Structure formats: C-alpha cells, structure tokens
Amino acid sequence: MKTSLAMSLFLVGFSAFAVMNLTACTRSADKGKASEVGGEGKGVATKPGAGIKIGLVLDKGGRDDKSFNTAAFRGATKAAQELGIELKEVESPDDAAFEPALRTFAEREYPLVFAIGFAQIDAVKKVAPQFPKTHFAIVDGIVDMPNVKSLMFAEHEGSYLVGYLAGLMTKSNKVGFIGGMDIALIRRFQTGYEAGVKAANSKAEAIINYVGVNSSAWANPSRGKELALAQYGRGVDVIFHAAGASGIGLFDAAAEKKAFAIGCDSNQNGIKPGRVATSMLKRVDTAVFEAIKMQIEGKFQGGVQYFGLKDKGIDYAIDDNNAKLIEPYKAKLEEVREKIIKGDIKVPDYYEMNKK
Amino acid sequence: MIWDMVGDILMSALRLSVPILFAAFGGLLSERSGIANIALEANLLFSAFVGAAVTALTGDVWVGAFAGIAASVVVGFLFGSVCIWGRGDQIVIGTAFNLLAFGLIPVFTKALFNVTGSTPALSTEQTFHQPLVFFALAIMVMFSLEILFRFTRHGLRVTAAGENPAALLTQGVNHNLVRLRAVTEGAVLTGLGGVYLSLCQGSGYIREMSAGRGFIALAALIFGGWRPLPTFAACFFFAIADAIQMQLQGQKIAEVTVPNQFIQILPYVATLFVLIFYATRMRAPAAINRDF
Structure with missing residues (x-):
C-alpha cells in the first residue's frame, strides 16, 4: 500500500515535471528570440x-547528436538566419513527450x-x-493527411555508395556495419550497404x-x-554506422585501432580526421x-x-579531412x-x- | 580461432564491467549502511559530465578525472544528507536525484559549450587508454571492501547502521553520521565509474550516456546479496553475457545466421534464469530505507 502510494505520487510528480520542463523550454526560447529580434532592429x-x-x-538524440538531429537543427537555423523566421526547438526526453510538444506548438498557432524522426509518426497521426x-512536416515517416508533409530519404542509395567505398577500401575482405536498433529504417541502411560492398568486391563479407x-x-x-572493437578484432577494417550518437564510439575505436570508419547523416569526417573515410550525408537540413x-x-x-x-x-562528404584518403576511389564512386x-x-x- | 574469440570476449567483458563494478561497489557501501541508493545513475552522469567538461576546459585529463570524482562526492553527500535529515522515502529522493541529473546537465552544457547535453569531443591525448588499470583498481576495491566489512571498526559500524541502528546508538555512535560517511565514500567509487565512461571508454560526455548502468549495478548488487565478492561476480556475469551477445551478433553458428533479436535477448534471459535460481538467497540489510 505504502509503495503504491509512493509510486503514484512519483508518477504524478514526474508528469508534472515533464510538462513544466516542456513549457519552460518553449517559454525561455520565446523570451530569448523576442529580445534577439528586438536587438536586430528593423x-x-x-x-x-x-x-x-x-x-x-527533435528526436531523443537531441540537438547535438552530431548526426541526424543536428542536421535538422542546422537546416532550421539556416532558415532563421537567411529567411528571418522565428525558430523554437524542443528536445524530447522520451517517446511520451512528442505528442504534448507537437500539440503545444499547434495550440500556440x-x-x-516539424517532427523529426520516425518515432514521432504516432504522435503526428494523433495531433495533425x-x-x-x-502544417506539419515529419522526417523519416509517412503520415497520409492533407496538412502533413512527409520527408523521406533514399538511405539505401547513399548506403550503397559508401558500401561500395568500403568494398574498395577493405584489404581483409571484411567490412562492418553498426546500427542503432534493428528496425526497418536501419535495415534499409544495412541492405543498401551490403549490396554496395558485394558489388565492389564479391569476396568481401559484411558483419x-x-x-x-x-x-x-x-x-x-x-x-x-x-x-566496433569486436568487429575490428575479427579482422574488419572499415565500419559504417547508422546509430546516432552511439556512432561516436565507433570513431574512438577506429582511432585506437588505426582502422577506418564511415560516418552517417551529418558530415562526421572531422571527428577523427584521417580515420573517417567519408560520411553518408542525409540532407535533412536541406x-x-x-x-x-x-x-x-x-x-x-x-x-x-x-x-x-x-x-x-543523399550524398557523401568530401572535405579537407578525407580528401586525400578518398582520392583514389573518387572517380569510381562518381x-x-x-x-x-x-x-x-x-x-x-x-x-x-x-512489401512482398 | 575459437580461443581468439574467447580472448576477445573476456577483454570486452573486462572493459564493459568497469563502470558497473564501480557503481555497484558505491551502491553497496551506501546500501549496507541503510541508505537505498537508486541515485547511482545520477552519480555516474554527474561524474562523467564534470570529468569530460573540466577536461575539455583545462585540457588536462587528470584534473578532469579528479573534478569528476569530486562532483560525484558532492552529489553523494547531498543525497545522503537529504535521505538522513530530510527523512523522506529514499527511493523517491533517489528518483528525484536521477531526474535532476537528466535535467540539470543539459543546462550546464548549454551554459558552458552552447550545446544541449554533450561536451566537445576530446582528443586522444585528453583521455585515458588503460581500461585494464581501471579493472585492476576495481578488484582492489573489492578486496578492500571485504576487509572493511570483516575486520574494521568502520565496516562493522556501517553494517550495524544498516541492520540495527538502535544498537549502534546505544554504543554512543551516531548512525546518521556513519550512514552519511558510507554514502559519500560510495560516491567516490561510483564517480570512478562515471569518469571511466566519459574519459576512458568514451571521449567526451554524451547525453544520458550511463544508459541505465546505475540500475544494472543495483541489480548486480542485490543479486550479489549485498556482499563485495558475489557482487563482483554478478557484475562480471552481466558484462560477460553482454560481451558474448556482442560477439555472437552476425556470427554464423553452424552455417546459420541467427536473427539479431535472439542474440540480443541473451543477457536478459541469462539474468532471468539466474534470478529465478538465486532469488531465495537474497536478504537486504534490515534497516534499509528506514530510520528506526
């Protein structure tokens, strides 16, 4: 009895906390932007x-996952700077927070x-x-309603391309892939990648x-x-990730093992210069x-x-950090x-x- | 071939077990003294964050590491004080501390680095590269704790504070101070685990990077019957189940590739089985989550 009382108190407190957090977030953003606009003048x-x-x-990875959400935020920030829109962003601590966040924005007219990420499909379906x-726009999910735009990316095409690069680069004929969760979206990366690897190098095997x-x-x-260490230990020499912020661990492992990694969604070439062969770009920002x-x-x-x-x-990244590394393969990739x-x-x- | 794999699994398990071990030992000290500590997650997060942030700001990984442990000590001291003198339910207070860590750290990163929830990536010179040293340290901690509880006055007082604080009081010892000291000492250990997360295993702080390790540590500690050696074994068991899971993913077993989902549930299934067989042997400190 005592525990159940404590539990329900805790739950009430927690939801109050979550809601407060959310409104506080948007409020403070309100103030910040308002003063900014005033400061910039006419x-x-x-x-x-x-x-x-x-x-x-934003999805749970948050504004600074240096990957998917960062890309979305970058696009919106660019719009704020170039087009002068007023941007307010909210990060969701968990799945339950998507719906109230979307609703709060809609209620404030x-x-x-924007709903960033497949996890928000159900929330958009309810709120829209x-x-x-x-108007709503969702990335990575299809919601069929007149006021919702679904932004879909051909992840498999980009994954094929970086898979092809991995197939060309590998000396051990073993390449790796690290996904976040085993879900359809990430499987799409994986199957594209595997096909690319095989096309470039029929002897290569993907772990x-x-x-x-x-x-x-x-x-x-x-x-x-x-x-990543486990894969490198098994002879893999190039690994591609589609694992959000967990992918940062891959770059650490690549630096430690002097092996190669391929980044995802945003340009991650600069995280460990010289160890990142390229990054598959998903231009959520565009x-x-x-x-x-x-x-x-x-x-x-x-x-x-x-x-x-x-x-x-969908693209792959070439910058100062990987220009030399990718040069021998560039013509083929193009x-x-x-x-x-x-x-x-x-x-x-x-x-x-x-579907079949 | 097979021995290579066994070696890989063991090394992987060593690296994976470190943060859980330190958190579990930190929790053990606290719980033996009668403070139910589910705020381990908060300790891990604060020490991981402060460790990475101070390293990023000063450029010196040692300064960062000590700052991270100090942060954990502050959190532990506050948690202990609120539990003892706030006299609330320790589970509720612990949850509050965890929520505080989830919410407060992004505020700090925003103020310090203008990002929400992570610190800048650290270079290879700004991190530790000796997971085995941390593991060796964890073994030393385990033996020290065994000695502490068996042979030292402080250890006995901690046990007494957890089992029968009234008896301790009749001896003229303030059980509250014993508890506070145990929680704070435990926080040093948990802090080591947090520092390992962001400065050795990782290179920088990522939002909520403890990913439930505080709770796994808590499970290991209960499963180890609140004793150092079995707790160590329990932590290592979890780590090895996880390491096997990671190695087996995508591996062909007798020419058949087992679906990842089956491999990924292995650690959970193993845990369930062990809990079923050992559940009856566990006994919590009698005065845990209670004054008297």
Missing part, C-alpha cells in the same frame, strides 16, 4: 520569413511544426487531425551488429565502441530548409516528398552514383523488399 523586416514562427520537435490549419533494443541504443557510445521556404511562399502541400542521390538529398541516378544500378530497398 533590418529583419526585409527578410521574407520575418515573424513566421516555426516549431521543431505555429503555422508549421486536431489542428487542420496547422552486422546492432547497439541495443531500446531507445538508449541511440545514445550509448561505449557500446558502440565495444561493438529538406527542412526547403519546407520552411515553401511555407513562407505559400506553396506548402501535404504528401510525400522523396530525396535521393539525384537531388543531392561513376556508381551516375549509374544509380540513371537507374542502371538497382539498389535493393528494404521497404520495397518487405
């Missing part, structure tokens, strides 16, 4: 998006609210019908690992590192920026928008890219494979 008025409020609900005048079974799998770098632009221009429409190699929504765009190479798509 110069902002010329920007097309001045005064338009955009809400951004934000014209466009209640606010038909509010596949997953970090965990719950959402902490995206923020557990020590496990990421341990898995997608977010473009959606905001459409909103400002009044062209925002519901429906699914696809991004792939063709429109550079050739493969062209073939995928033209349709000469059919990259297996896990989503399609699963």
Whole structure:
C-alpha cells in the first residue's frame, strides 16, 4: 500500500515535471528570440520569413547528436538566419513527450511544426487531425493527411555508395556495419550497404551488429565502441554506422585501432580526421530548409516528398579531412552514383523488399 | 580461432564491467549502511559530465578525472544528507536525484559549450587508454571492501547502521553520521565509474550516456546479496553475457545466421534464469530505507 502510494505520487510528480520542463523550454526560447529580434532592429523586416514562427520537435538524440538531429537543427537555423523566421526547438526526453510538444506548438498557432524522426509518426497521426490549419512536416515517416508533409530519404542509395567505398577500401575482405536498433529504417541502411560492398568486391563479407533494443541504443557510445572493437578484432577494417550518437564510439575505436570508419547523416569526417573515410550525408537540413521556404511562399502541400542521390538529398562528404584518403576511389564512386541516378544500378530497398 | 574469440570476449567483458563494478561497489557501501541508493545513475552522469567538461576546459585529463570524482562526492553527500535529515522515502529522493541529473546537465552544457547535453569531443591525448588499470583498481576495491566489512571498526559500524541502528546508538555512535560517511565514500567509487565512461571508454560526455548502468549495478548488487565478492561476480556475469551477445551478433553458428533479436535477448534471459535460481538467497540489510 505504502509503495503504491509512493509510486503514484512519483508518477504524478514526474508528469508534472515533464510538462513544466516542456513549457519552460518553449517559454525561455520565446523570451530569448523576442529580445534577439528586438536587438536586430528593423533590418529583419526585409527578410521574407520575418515573424513566421516555426516549431521543431527533435528526436531523443537531441540537438547535438552530431548526426541526424543536428542536421535538422542546422537546416532550421539556416532558415532563421537567411529567411528571418522565428525558430523554437524542443528536445524530447522520451517517446511520451512528442505528442504534448507537437500539440503545444499547434495550440500556440505555429503555422508549421516539424517532427523529426520516425518515432514521432504516432504522435503526428494523433495531433495533425486536431489542428487542420496547422502544417506539419515529419522526417523519416509517412503520415497520409492533407496538412502533413512527409520527408523521406533514399538511405539505401547513399548506403550503397559508401558500401561500395568500403568494398574498395577493405584489404581483409571484411567490412562492418553498426546500427542503432534493428528496425526497418536501419535495415534499409544495412541492405543498401551490403549490396554496395558485394558489388565492389564479391569476396568481401559484411558483419552486422546492432547497439541495443531500446531507445538508449541511440545514445550509448561505449557500446558502440565495444561493438566496433569486436568487429575490428575479427579482422574488419572499415565500419559504417547508422546509430546516432552511439556512432561516436565507433570513431574512438577506429582511432585506437588505426582502422577506418564511415560516418552517417551529418558530415562526421572531422571527428577523427584521417580515420573517417567519408560520411553518408542525409540532407535533412536541406529538406527542412526547403519546407520552411515553401511555407513562407505559400506553396506548402501535404504528401510525400522523396530525396535521393539525384537531388543531392543523399550524398557523401568530401572535405579537407578525407580528401586525400578518398582520392583514389573518387572517380569510381562518381561513376556508381551516375549509374544509380540513371537507374542502371538497382539498389535493393528494404521497404520495397518487405512489401512482398 | 575459437580461443581468439574467447580472448576477445573476456577483454570486452573486462572493459564493459568497469563502470558497473564501480557503481555497484558505491551502491553497496551506501546500501549496507541503510541508505537505498537508486541515485547511482545520477552519480555516474554527474561524474562523467564534470570529468569530460573540466577536461575539455583545462585540457588536462587528470584534473578532469579528479573534478569528476569530486562532483560525484558532492552529489553523494547531498543525497545522503537529504535521505538522513530530510527523512523522506529514499527511493523517491533517489528518483528525484536521477531526474535532476537528466535535467540539470543539459543546462550546464548549454551554459558552458552552447550545446544541449554533450561536451566537445576530446582528443586522444585528453583521455585515458588503460581500461585494464581501471579493472585492476576495481578488484582492489573489492578486496578492500571485504576487509572493511570483516575486520574494521568502520565496516562493522556501517553494517550495524544498516541492520540495527538502535544498537549502534546505544554504543554512543551516531548512525546518521556513519550512514552519511558510507554514502559519500560510495560516491567516490561510483564517480570512478562515471569518469571511466566519459574519459576512458568514451571521449567526451554524451547525453544520458550511463544508459541505465546505475540500475544494472543495483541489480548486480542485490543479486550479489549485498556482499563485495558475489557482487563482483554478478557484475562480471552481466558484462560477460553482454560481451558474448556482442560477439555472437552476425556470427554464423553452424552455417546459420541467427536473427539479431535472439542474440540480443541473451543477457536478459541469462539474468532471468539466474534470478529465478538465486532469488531465495537474497536478504537486504534490515534497516534499509528506514530510520528506526
């Protein structure tokens, strides 16, 4: 009896805490931005998006996962700087926080609210019908409603390309893949990657690992590192990750073992310069920026928008950190890219494979 | 081939066990004195964060490590004080401390580095690279704790404070001070685990990077019957189950690739089985979560 009372008190307290946290977040953001706009003076008025409020609900990896969420935030920040929109972002401590966060934005009459990540599909499905005048945009998930735009990426195409690179680079004929959770989205990375590896080097074998079974799998770098060390120990010399912040452990392992890693979503080449062969770029930033632009221009429409190699929504990163490393393979990679765009190479798509 | 794999699994288990070991020993000291400590997660997070943040700011990993342990001590001291003199339910207070860690650390990172929840990545010179030294230290801690509880006055007083604080009081010893000292000493150990997470196993602090290790440590400590040696064994058991899981993922067993999901549940299944067989032998300190 005593414990159940304590438990319910705890639950009530916790939910109160979560809600307070959320509102406090948006409030303080309100103030901060308000003073900023005031400080900048009238110069902002010329920007097309001045005064338009955009809400951004990030996935659990948070604004600084240096990967997926960072990309989304970067796109929105760019819109704030170039188009003059008012950006407010919220990070969700857990799955239960998505829905109230989206609703809070909608209730405050934000014209466009972003839901970043597949985990928010259910929350968007619930909230979007209640606010038909509010526009929503979700990344990595399809929600079929007139006021929701679904931003989908051809992860398999980019994964194929970096898989091809791994296949060319490996000397041991063993390459690795580390996913966050074993879910359809990450399987899409994996199957594309495996196909790319095989195409480049038929003798090469890919070892596949997953970090965990719950959402902490995206923020557990020590496990990421341990898995990478295990793979390197088995003779693997290049590893690609799709594991959010857990992937940072991979770069530590690569530096320790003097082996190679391939980054994901954002450009991660600079995390351990010289050890990161390239990063598969998922231009969530471009997608977010473009959606905001459409909103400002009044062209925002519901429906699914696809991004792939063709429109550079999917790409791979070349910068000072890996230019030398990737030089011998660059011509070949460009050739493969062209073939995928033209349709000469059919990259297996896990989503399609699963429909049958 | 097979021996290579066994070696890899053992090394991996050593590295994985370190943070759980330190957290479990920290929790053990606290719980034996009668303070139920579910705030281990908070201790781990604060020490991991402060360790990484101070290292990033000063550039010296040793300064960072000591700052991280000091942070854990402060958290432990506060937790102990609130439990003892606030007289609330220790589970509720522990939960509050965990929530505080989840919420407060992003505020600090925002103020210090203008990012929410992580510290800048540290270079290879700014981290430790000797997980085995940490593991050896954990073994030494285990023996020290055995000696402490068996042969020293302080150890006996800690046990008495956890079992029968009234008896301790009749001896003229303030059980509250004994408890506070035990919790704070435990925090030093847990702090070592946190520092290991961000400065040896990782290179910088990532949001909520303890990923439930505080609770795994708590389970290991209960499973070890609140005694140092069995707790050590329990931690190592968890670590080895995890290491095997990691090595087996994607490995072909007799030409068949076992689905990852099956491999990934191994540690949990193993834990369940062991708990079923050993559950009856566990006995918590009698005065845990109680004054008298």
